[in-house]
Amino acid sequence: MLKFNLPIAPGLNNATRNIPGMGRAKTAVYKQWLKQADAHYVMQSLGRAQKVTVPYACSMTFPEHLHGDLDGRAKLILDWMVSRNLTIDDKHCYKLTLERIGGCGSGFVYVEVFPYARPLSAGEPRAAA
Numbered sequence: 001m002l003k004f005n006l007p008i009a010p011g012l013n014n015a016t017r018n019i020p021g022m023g024r025a026k027t028a029v030y031k032q033w034l035k036q037a038d039a040h041y042v043m044q045s046l047g048r049a050q051k052v053t054v055p056y057a058c059s060m061t062f063p064e065h066l067h068g069d070l071d072g073r074a075k076l077i078l079d080w081m082v083s084r085n086l087t088i089d090d091k092h093c094y095k096l097t098l099e100r101i102g103g104c105g106s107g108f109v110y111v112e113v114f115p116y117a118r119p120l121s122a123g124e125p126r127a128a129a
Contacts, residue, residue: 001052001112001113001114001115002050002052002081002087002111002112002114003111003112003113004041004044004045004110004111005040005044005108005109005110005111006036006037006040006077006108006109006111007033007036007037007107007108007109008062008063008066008073008107008108008109009033009073009074009076009080009109010027010029010033010073010076011069011073012071012072012073012075012076013072014029015027015029015030015072015076016030033076034080037077037080038084040108041084041086050086051085051087051088052086052087052088052113052114052115053088054088054092054115054116055092055093055094055115055116055118056087056088056092056093056094056113056115057093057094057096057097057113057114057115057116058074058078058087058095058096058097058111058112058113059096059097059098059099059111059112060074060097060098060099060109060110060111061099061109061110062098062099062100062101062109063100063101063102063106063107063109064100064101064102065106066100070098070100071098073109074098077109077111078093078096081111081113086113087113093116094116095116
């Protein structure tokens, strides 16, 4: 399981820009956030690098008074976790919970990542005990 705080990611629409003839490029705001996220994670992990290597669920708790949508910010955080080798590809994120609550640090998002035990689908046999 991973638990940590990160600075709030910029909105997804502010993360990249089009450069004519070259494609998409990261904005200065996004590059700055990546550096801040790295620094905050290193301070909290204290060298205890962990990785979630199985399908996972992720919960992100944002401050109540955050302006803008949460889903684009969450996508940038999921991508950051993959790029930093904390999780496997986010296509294996089977459950994502986003919420806004009071009492949360105003500039930070609280992130929890844990293995996901998927429910059995209809007719799927249970494993023998």
